[in-house]
Amino acid sequence: MSEAATKRKSYDFAEDPISVNLHRPNFPKENKETHRIRKPTQKQWYRWGFDIYEQRRSLSQKELDEDNRLMDRDDQVESAYERQYNEYDASREIYLTNAVDVTTYKADENGVLRPYETYELTPDLIDRVIGKDVVISGLYSCYCELAERSPADLGYESRVNQTFGRAGDSPVVVHVLSKPTEDLTRRFQTEVTRTYVVTNRRDTVRICLNLPAVKQIYNAMIVRIENGNLGDSPFSDDIKQHFLEAINPVFKLKVLEAAFEQSVWHFQYA
Numbered sequence: 001m002s003e004a005a006t007k008r009k010s011y012d013f014a015e016d017p018i019s020v021n022l023h024r025p026n027f028p029k030e031n032k033e034t035h036r037i038r039k040p041t042q043k044q045w046y047r048w049g050f051d052i053y054e055q056r057r058s059l060s061q062k063e064l065d066e067d068n069r070l071m072d073r074d075d076q077v078e079s080a081y082e083r084q085y086n087e088y089d090a091s092r093e094i095y096l097t098n099a100v101d102v103t104t105y106k107a108d109e110n111g112v113l114r115p116y117e118t119y120e121l122t123p124d125l126i127d128r129v130i131g132k133d134v135v136i137s138g139l140y141s142c143y144c145e146l147a148e149r150s151p152a153d154l155g156y157e158s159r160v161n162q163t164f165g166r167a168g169d170s171p172v173v174v175h176v177l178s179k180p181t182e183d184l185t186r187r188f189q190t191e192v193t194r195t196y197v198v199t200n201r202r203d204t205v206r207i208c209l210n211l212p213a214v215k216q217i218y219n220a221m222i223v224r225i226e227n228g229n230l231g232d233s234p235f236s237d238d239i240k241q242h243f244l245e246a247i248n249p250v251f252k253l254k255v256l257e258a259a260f261e262q263s264v265w266h267f268q269y270a
Contacts, residue, residue, distance in 0.1 A: 008169055008170065008171055008172050008227070009169060009171050010171055010173075010227045010228060010229050010234070011162075011164055011171035011173050011227065011228050011229070012228075012229050012230070012231065013228055013229070013230055013243065013246040013247050014229070014230040014231045014246055015039070016038065016039040017036040017037055017038045017039065017098075017100050018036070018037050018038075018039055018138075018139055019034050019035070019036050020034070020035045020036075020037060020135050020136075020138030020139065021033070021034050021035075021138070022034075022035060022131055022134060022135055022138070024131075031104075031105070032104075032105040032113050033102050033103065033104055033105070034102065034103040034105075034115075035099060035101075035102050035129075035135045035138075036099070036100040036101050036102075036103075037094075037095070037098050037099055037100065037135065037136070037139060038098040038099075038100060039098075039248075040094055040098055040139065040248065042215070042245070042248075042249065044094060044097070044098075045211055045248055045249050045250065046211050046212055046249070047090075048090045048091070048093075048094055048211075049208065049209035049210065049211035049249070049250075050208050050209070050210075050211075051089065051090035051093070051208070052086065052087045052090045052091075052208065052209065053085070053086055053206050053207060053208045054083060054084070054085050054206070054207045054208075055083070055084040055085075055086075055198070055204060055205070055206050055207075056081040056082070056083055056084075056204065056205050056207070057081055057082045057084075057201070057203055057204040058079065058080075058081050058203045058204070059079070059080045059081060059082065060203070064077065064078070064079070064080060067080065085268065087133055087137075087267070087268045087269075088132075088133045091132060091133035091135075091136035091137065092132045092133060092136075094136050094139075095126075095129070095132035095133075095135060095136055096126060096132075099121045099126055099129070099132075099135075100120075100121065101118055101119060101120050101121055102118070102119055102121060102129065103115050103116075103117070103118040103119075104116045104117050104118075104119075133268070133269070134269055137267065137268070137269035139248065139250075140248060140250035140251060140254075140267075141164075141269070142162050142163060142164050142251060142254060143162070143163045144160050144161065144162045144163075144254045144255050144257065144258040145160070145161055145163075145258050146158060146159070146160055146161075146258050146259065146261060147159040147160065147161050147174070155179065156178065156179055157176055157177060157178060157179065157223060158176075158177050158179070158259050159174055159175070159176050159177075160174070160175045160177065160255045160258045160259050161173075161174055162174075162175060162251065162254070162255060171227065172227060173225060173226065173227050173228040174225070174226035174227055175222060175225055175255045175259075176222070176223045176224045176225070176226065177221040177222055177223060177255075177259050178221050178222075178223050180217075180221055180259075180260070184217050184220060184221060185260070187213060187216075187217055188217055188256060188260055188262070188264075189262070191210055191213040192209070192210055192213055192214055192217075192253070192256075192264050192265075193207050193208065193209060193210060193264055193265065194207070194208055194209075194210050195207050196208075209253070209265060211249040211250070211253070212249075214249050214252050214253045214256065215244075215249045215252060217256060218244075218249075218252035218253075218255065218256055219244050221256075221259070222240075222244070225243060228243070230242055230243060230246055253265065
């Protein structure tokens, strides 16, 4: 296990419901809420990955000519597109289905925010919640980076550090992955996103995430997990399948992006 991981608390992949803190520094004064969200199922994540999208509309020749007229000759282009991105609708759907309650905070006499009231999210109240998509982004927020190889490493495995939060003692989980085969590399490069032509709009394509493919690639490469638990149980081969079912596929995507050193998706918030 890496030195960084041994000094930090472990991360529980079995946490359910999951608590997500939402800070509103100018709303109109500093404010904090804790939203508890039931852990989405794998099927919900797959649907979410399909429903978030990047849409690209190719500019017509007339639009290109107008844009190029304002540019220096060296900056002119032969093709370009307009980009539209949407995570809100898919994240809102998960929030409406899985949100449990929200706790508000109030500053004490020393200005420290303390839990104040907890509200069950009834249909009327849940509809008035602002920032549903930001809360859902907290379910997959993390930072992944490829760990440095040691002199003794023969190249058969790679290690990816997954950090949750920004505090000095934030959990760091280490994913130890086998060297990918040519087929897994090809699949990561070609199957993790899907592109469709938008109906009745031949100049527009829609790109979405194929999270089932992400799951298959990650599950084929993972060797072991360090500093991650399921409740009180650390990783072992006996419960490996339970770990694979508990880790959400967006986490798996971020780990693979670090392992392959290739970014395939730019999330709006995390």
